[in-house]
Amino acid sequence: MNYDLNEEQKMIKESAHRFLAEACSSDFVREMIEDEKGFTPEFWGKMAELGWMGLPFPEEVGGAGMTFLDLAILLTEMGYYCVPGPFFSTVVLGGLTVLEAGNDEQKSRILSEVAAGKRILTLAWLEEGGTWSPEGIRLRAESRDDQFLLSGTKLFVPDAHVADTIVVAARTGDAPDEISLFEVDANAPGVDITLLDTLAGDKLCEVVFNNVKIPGANLLGKEGGAWPVLNNTLLKAAVGKAAEMDGGSQKALEFAVGYTKERVQFDKLIGTYQAIQHHCANMLMYADTGHFLMAHAAWKIAEGLPFEEEASMCKAWVSEAHRKLVALAHQVLGGVGFMEEHDLQLYFRRAKTAEVAFGDATFHRERVAQAVGL
Amino acid sequence: MEFSFSPEEQKLLEEVRAFIKAETTDALLAESEELGHIYGGKEGRKFIKKFASHGWLTPNWPAEYGGLGTSATVAFAIREEMARAAVPLIFVAAHMAGPTIMHFGSQEMKDKWLLPIARGEVEFCLGYTEPQAGSDLAALRIRAVDKGDYFLLNGQKMFNTHAHVADYHWLGTITDPDAKKYRGMSLMIVDLKSPGIDIRPMVTMAGWQTNEVFYEDVKVPKENLVGELNAGFFYVMHALDYERMFPLAIYARLVDEVIEYARNTTVDGEPLARNPVVRQKLAQLKIEIAANRHLYYRLAHMLDHGQVPNYQASMQKLFATETVQHITNTAMEVLGMFGLLKKGSKWAVLAGNTERYYRTSVVETIYAGTSEIQRNIIALRGLELPRK
Numbered sequence: 199m200n201y202d203l204n205e206e207q208k209m210i211k212e213s214a215h216r217f218l219a220e221a222c223s224s225d226f227v228r229e230m231i232e233d234e235k236g237f238t239p240e241f242w243g244k245m246a247e248l249g250w251m252g253l254p255f256p257e258e259v260g261g262a263g264m265t266f267l268d269l270a271i272l273l274t275e276m277g278y279y280c281v282p283g284p285f286f287s288t289v290v291l292g293g294l295t296v297l298e299a300g301n302d303e304q305k306s307r308i309l310s311e312v313a314a315g316k317r318i319l320t321l322a323w324l325e326e327g328g329t330w331s332p333e334g335i336r337l338r339a340e341s342r343d344d345q346f347l348l349s350g351t352k353l354f355v356p357d358a359h360v361a362d363t364i365v366v367a368a369r370t371g372d373a374p375d376e377i378s379l380f381e382v383d384a385n386a387p388g389v390d391i392t393l394l395d396t397l398a399g400d401k402l403c404e405v406v407f408n409n410v411k412i413p414g415a416n417l418l419g420k421e422g423g424a425w426p427v428l429n430n431t432l433l434k435a436a437v438g439k440a441a442e443m444d445g446g447s448q449k450a451l452e453f454a455v456g457y458t459k460e461r462v463q464f465d466k467l468i469g470t471y472q473a474i475q476h477h478c479a480n481m482l483m484y485a486d487t488g489h490f491l492m493a494h495a496a497w498k499i500a501e502g503l504p505f506e507e508e509a510s511m512c513k514a515w516v517s518e519a520h521r522k523l524v525a526l527a528h529q530v531l532g533g534v535g536f537m538e539e540h541d542l543q544l545y546f547r548r549a550k551t552a553e554v555a556f557g558d559a560t561f562h563r564e565r566v567a568q569a570v571g572l
Numbered sequence: 573m574e575f576s577f578s579p580e581e582q583k584l585l586e587e588v589r590a591f592i593k594a595e596t597t598d599a600l601l602a603e604s605e606e607l608g609h610i611y612g613g614k615e616g617r618k619f620i621k622k623f624a625s626h627g628w629l630t631p632n633w634p635a636e637y638g639g640l641g642t643s644a645t646v647a648f649a650i651r652e653e654m655a656r657a658a659v660p661l662i663f664v665a666a667h668m669a670g671p672t673i674m675h676f677g678s679q680e681m682k683d684k685w686l687l688p689i690a691r692g693e694v695e696f697c698l699g700y701t702e703p704q705a706g707s708d709l710a711a712l713r714i715r716a717v718d719k720g721d722y723f724l725l726n727g728q729k730m731f732n733t734h735a736h737v738a739d740y741h742w743l744g745t746i747t748d749p750d751a752k753k754y755r756g757m758s759l760m761i762v763d764l765k766s767p768g769i770d771i772r773p774m775v776t777m778a779g780w781q782t783n784e785v786f787y788e789d790v791k792v793p794k795e796n797l798v799g800e801l802n803a804g805f806f807y808v809m810h811a812l813d814y815e816r817m818f819p820l821a822i823y824a825r826l827v828d829e830v831i832e833y834a835r836n837t838t839v840d841g842e843p844l845a846r847n848p849v850v851r852q853k854l855a856q857l858k859i860e861i862a863a864n865r866h867l868y869y870r871l872a873h874m875l876d877h878g879q880v881p882n883y884q885a886s887m888q889k890l891f892a893t894e895t896v897q898h899i900t901n902t903a904m905e906v907l908g909m910f911g912l913l914k915k916g917s918k919w920a921v922l923a924g925n926t927e928r929y930y931r932t933s934v935v936e937t938i939y940a941g942t943s944e945i946q947r948n949i950i951a952l953r954g955l956e957l958p959r960k
């Protein structure tokens with residue numbers, strides 16, 4: 199057992215902290231929420247220079263060959279700073295799916311460009327009636343000669359409007375889990391993308407496919423065999439989101455604790471009031487438990503061990519713990535925290551967004567129930 | 573980061589498990605249950621002495637004092653095994669007094685006490701609380717007067733749980749009544765068979781007993797003073813940081829039993845295990861148990877890396893004990909009317925354990941520092957919130 203980061207991980211954390219403190223100010227985050235694209239090429243380019251885009255990919259494809267735990271540590275810092283833009287979509291959602299499903303040619307072509315910061319990816323899986331089940335995927339890919347025809351609508355596709363490539367999960371047969379993955383050019387004729395207006399100003403899109411022609415070579419993995427891959431990626435994404443929430447928890451805790459040491463009411467610092475002290479103690483408890491469950495799941499993924507149970511435990515717990523932590527921060531900050539001007543609201547918005555992403559607590563508790571033999 | 577035991581650690585834990593399995597008798601379990609899992613009963617002593625002969629009672633102590641020189645992690649893991657097996661697991665001598673003697677006792681004191689403690693030959697009783705001094709330990713009144721070659725003690729203790737089965741009292745007593753708060757208390761070891769000591773039972777709603785202990789002109793040899801005179805409060809706080817740890821494995825086992833029960837029990841024509849609400853609740857308990865396990869092993873990790881747990885120990889105590897109550901209440905919910913049936917009752921399920929644990933769990937968030945006190949510590953020491 200060891201609860202410390204190793205030297206490399208400490209370095210990732212510190213360098214990310216340093217870079218983002220400078221490059222990802224509150225003003226920048228707020229601008230990007232308003233901005234239609236949601237990121238700037240300069241910011242993206244700098245992150246690529248730091249090697250972040252290729253962090254979890256093997257060296258053969260231009261990646262850094264680091265582990266999922268290393269990636270989780272980076273995501274924690276990104277969560278702390280509310281990093282805007284399509285990093286999560288590109289590296290976690292698109293990148294890890296391609297890494298798992300793609301053949302050698304696809305991997306080296308797509309991921310080397312991702313690592314160089316030259317290609318933005320995303321993953322389209324949810325639909326109108328969609329939950330996290332293969333049955334929820336209705337969008338059809340009809341096989342015609344040596345190509346596929348895609349028709350249907352994907353929802354809540356993050357950053358599709360700026361993506362170069364959309365990895366699309368589509369139905370290629372009638373059996374419930376006959377799902378396939380495709381590499382789709384986001385600019386292909388028949389792909390119609392509409393940005394949706396959301397709670398946190400993150401860029402979720404509707405993507406309509408109108409008889410989009412996909413070359414047969416763009417099939418990622420086995421036809422009809424994509425569900426296990428997709429399921430795996432989504433679980434990893436759940437842990438990745440929990441890592442972001444971990445960072446968000448740290449920030450919200452800092453807001454609250456800092457305020458208790460400066461705000462005076464009834465002639466005393468509010469931090470001397472036990473009700474406030476206990477709110478803060480509860481926040482720290484949510485933060486620490488969440489952090490450990492996240493790190494454990496990320497470690498399991500990094501070690502190549504079965505991680506389903508830990509990943510679901512992590513997402514179930516952190517989804518709720520983080521929301522409660524942010525709510526307590528609001529309580530401690532009083533009216534000030536409700537002001538648009540205060541950054542806590544950014545974390546409030548992101549907390550709910552992250553909570554429902556990749557399965558909420560109820561969803562993952564059900565998965566835990568399955569894992570423990572219920 | 574690393575979330576698994578090394579092969580050597582696993583091997584040791586296998587041995588511990590095998591020993592517990594082979595040596596646990598019904599009589600031991602019955603006694604352990606009757607005593608609320610404290611150490612000191614006849615069967616417990618028989619079992620623990622044999623257990624301790626392997627060095628497992630104090631595995632992280634140095635060999636010269638009867639340990640194996642293992643990591644704290646191993647010691648924590650062994651405690652988890654003991655808790656899971658529901659054998660005696662609350663030790664005052666081995667887990668609280670011993671480490672304090674090791675840190676602050678004189679050489680003579682170490683030589684006299686540590687080996688017998690490590691071998692399980694003596695058990696102590698934790699003697700802090702008094703009627704007017706619960707959470708506020710500095711309000712102690714029991715008085716020890718220096719009489720030259722001995723201390724003379726008068727006063728009363730309350731809620732001193734091991735007193736009726738232990739050999740010695742690990743006593744917090746006032747040696748300087750005029751000193752400022754926190755500066756006039758000393759720790760001493762008192763033979764519970766000393767003339768002038770009267771132990772009276774206080775029966776808890778869990779069925780097991782704790783005690784009042786009355787001191788009337790009790791003579792305590794000077795050599796039984798632990799460390800420096802009037803430094804007791806510091807030692808107690810220090811010991812809490814080292815020793816506040818709650819393996820909730822005994823309750824974790826209840827969760828596994830309830831899961832098994834849910835799989836095998838049909839209610840209104842459907843297995844309980846298919847009921848989505850039941851599934852949600854039991855899964856939540858498994859998650860909380862997993863979270864607690866990290867808080868628990870973080871303490872071991874800190875000790876193994878030369879750090880002294882501080883708010884982290886409070887957090888683990890707080891989280892574990894609140895989880896315990898969540899567990900027992902959920903178990904009662906899942907069992908419905910059957911949860912009400914006591915051990916031995918006709919129709920009792922899970923050996924009537926749920927009813928008993930439900931009652932016992934009430935005290936978990938109270939003793940060894942209430943949840944409120946733990947939150948105070950987390951806020952003031954962990955987050956450094958202002959005191960005034």
Ligand SMILES: Cc1cc2nc3c(=O)[nH]c(=O)nc-3n(C[C@H](O)[C@H](O)[C@H](O)COP(=O)(O)OP(=O)(O)OC[C@H]3O[C@@H](n4cnc5c(N)ncnc54)[C@H](O)[C@@H]3O)c2cc1C
Nearest residue numbers: 698699700701706707731732733782938939940941942944
């Ligand atoms: C079954 C049992 C076994 C025990 N075993 C032992 C033993 O072996 N040895 C021993 O020495 N003691 C033992 N104790 C005593 C135990 O440690 C105390 O009961 C505990 O510390 C609380 O003290 P109290 O019961 O006097 O409650 P109080 O201190 O009177 O507390 C009452 C309420 O006030 C709250 N409160 C008190 N102070 C504060 C504060 N500063 N801030 C916020 N809230 C506060 C408490 O949290 C609680 O909710 C045992 C107790 C029980 C019930």
